[in-house]
Amino acid sequence: MTTSSPLTESATDLVAMPPADSNLTDLILASCSEDPTAPVYALRNGAGGWTDVRFGAFLDRVRAVARGLIARGVAPGDRVAIFAPTSYEWAVLDQAVWFAGAVSVPIYETSSESQVRHILADSGTRVLAHADDTLGDLARAAATSADVELDLFPLSEAGLAALEEDGAAVAPEDLEAARARPSLADPASIVYTSGTTGSPKGAIITHGNFAAAAINELHFARDVVQWGPGLHSRTLMFLPLAHVLAHAVQVICLYARIQVAHAPSPATLMQDLPSYRPTWLLAVPRVFEKLEAGVAANAERAGTGRIYAAAKQTAIAFSEAEEARAYDGGPGPSRALRARHALFDRLVYRKIRQALGGEVVSCVSGASALSSELVHFFRGVGVPIVEGYGLTETTAPATVNIPAAMRVGTVGLPVPGVTVRIAEDGEILLSGPVVFGGYHEQPEASAAVMEDGFFRTGDLGSLDEHGFLRITGRKKDIIVTAGGKNVYPAPMEEKLREHRLVGHVVVVGDDRPFVGALLTLDPDELKRWSMDRELDLTLEEAATHPAVLAAIQEQVDAVNAGVSRAESIRRFLILDHELTEASGHMTQSQKLKRSQVLADYAADIEALYRR
Structure with a gap:
């Protein structure tokens, strides 16, 4: 890792790239040839356990399904949409699309008809795999309204078997010709952005983007996943594979022969952890x-709240002392702190590790920011959470922390091949082989986000003296109060979300005399919190209940203690309902649509300042 200036640019040297005339499937085949018996996937066996899927057997299935796609009329360069939740069948079809020389178009299973219509029309998709009849009917309706002729088939065991049967007559040499046709520069997938600021755009992720991530990011992050000779690294994938982060990580895992099991959603996570016992997990902040x-x-x-509170503070203090020793020359945890930490390890921390399956050595958090306090807590417990940073346009991670080089509060160092540059106005610029190939059929939008070979992220950040990147907010989200004070809402919102009752937060105050906040409550935590206090509060009742207001005020006071008076939150309003994807305020990757919230709750914001 090199730095040209601790405040303006940081880069990590490229490890390797495959030949320009190759593609991602060449990389996968080469990895399989090294160990065709490696367990790369795991399937539930119906007896509460898991059955290994070996690399060679997996690719045999992929080839058979790819021949079925060719028999169905899929040609190199054609678009094949995958409209389904995370599953093993998703993984098989994803690779089969590439073995057929085609381009995958992932679609969130929670997408509305209008969203599907836009994606089908924009991408030119003509073949779509759907998880169930409901999604199939939705896709048909979207295709009809978009005047698109769509060939649909079910993404299920039976659906894949039917494809294999259809492809029996396709010659192996025809499959090989289709597989070998794309180069690194050709599209592998068109991934539609979350759409937090308008209609989703189709980001073209090339074979070279995925290949760069597989070779370089894995090399950099081997400490995170405990990857290497003689180590059986495995993870439980429950994030939507339509999201570029999960999609790219699954590709990296296959290349690295890291075993993956699938859960349809975070809701089943705690049930699957004890039986599968992953060694590491990929999640979004809300899960942690x-x-x-x-x-x-x-x-x-259980009446042990005080013990837990002391254990939590000890874990945080232990992690902070360790970090101070690593980067600031501090003495590390004191003898007394080590003794307390050892005691709570027996009483508390061990139970938390067991709840994660007992073998988790690290976790990766992405998609949005996680509070520093929570990162310190989990590291002190013995489960380091490393944060990374990236966007759809950078094939997910462009920077990442690793246990051996981790600074809490940052999103890490650039992955190999990536250069991070901080523009004069604080915007984060990124370049490297993971940066996308542009937006599908939108040359002007593609040109607008590039500057001298760097992708303009729209995020604001800074680099410390070691080259670690710190995110300070979104360029468009800066609040300028009526007094001319610049306020970055993201850090305050993260701190507010640390309270167990808080669901979502939007800090407001643009052109206002002071800073305020809109909050929602987490319904599950509200239920537990209410029961503990012998209350029975609905979301509507809780929004104005004195005990709830007092609890939130305490958290607001804690936030205000870390900022200037001009930045402090003077008033807050608790909404009496949730902000969800269905309400139009959350993206499919569970990011808050800030601009939509500000527009839809303008009257509430006005009331906040009239009080």
């Missing part, structure tokens, strides 16, 4: 926030 809140709630109900 709810996990810690659940542990705290259980402790309160």
Whole structure:
């Protein structure tokens, strides 16, 4: 890793890239040839356990399904949409699309008809695999309204078997010709952005983008996943594979022969962890926030709330002392702190590790920011959470922390081949082989986000003296109060979300005399919190209940203690309902649509300032 200036640019040298005339499937085949018996996937066996899927057997299935796609009329360069939740069948079809020389178009299973219509029309998709009849009917309706002729088939075991039967007559040499046709520069997938600021755009992720991620990011992050000779690394994938982060990580895992099992959603996660026992997990911040809140709630109900609170503070202090020693020359944890940490490890931390399956050595958090306090807590517990940073347009991670080089509060160092540059106005610019090939059929939009070979992220950040990147907010989200004070809402919103009752937060105050906040409550935590206090509150009742207001005010006070008075939150309003994807305020990757919230709740914001 090199830095040209601690404040303007940081880069990590490229490890390797495959030949320009090759493609991602060449990389996968080469990895399989090294160990065709490696267990790369795991399937539920119906007896509460899991059955290994070996690399060679997996690729045999992929080839058979790819021949079926060719028999169905799929030609190199054609678009094949995958409209389904995370599953093993998703993984098989994804690779089969590439073995047929085609381009995958992932679609979230939660997409509306209008969203599907836009994606089908924009991408030119003509073949679509759907998980069930409901999604199939939705896709047909979307295709009809978009005047698109769409060939549909079910993405199920039976559906894949039918494809294999259809492809029996396709010659192996025809499959090989289709597989070998794309080069690194050709599209592998068109991934539609979350659409937080308008209609989703189709980001073209090339074979070279995926290949660069597989070779370089894995090399950099081997400490995270405990990858290497003689190590059996495995993970439980429950994030939507339509999201570029999960999609890219699954590709990396296959290349690295890291075993993957699938869960349809985070809701089944805690049931699957004890039986599968992953060695590492990929999740979004809300999963970790709810996990810690659940542990705290259980402790309160068991009458051990004070013990847990002391254990939590000890874990945080232990992690902070370790980090101070690593980067600031501090003495590390004191003898007394080590003794307390050892005691709580026996009483508390071990139980948290067991809840994760007992073998997790690290977790990766992405998609949005996780509070530093929570990162320190989990590291102190013995489960380091490393944060990374990336966007759809950078094939997910462009920077990442690793246990051996981790700074809490940052999103890490550039992955190999990536250069991070901080523009004069603080915007983060990124370049490297993971940067996408542009937006599908939108040359002007593609040109607008590039500057001298760098992708303009729209995010604001800074680099420390070691080259670690710190995110400070979105360029468009900066609040300028009536007094001319620049306020970055993201750090305050993260701190507010640390409270177990808080669901979502939007800090407001643009052109206003002071800073305020709109909040929603987490319904699950509200239920547990209410029961612990012998209350029975609905979301509507809780929004104005004195005990709830007092609890939130305490958290607001904690936030205000870390900022200037001009930045402090003077008033807040709790909404009496949730902000969801269905309400139009969350993206499919569970990011808050800030601009939509500000527009839809303009009257509430006005009321906040009239009070």
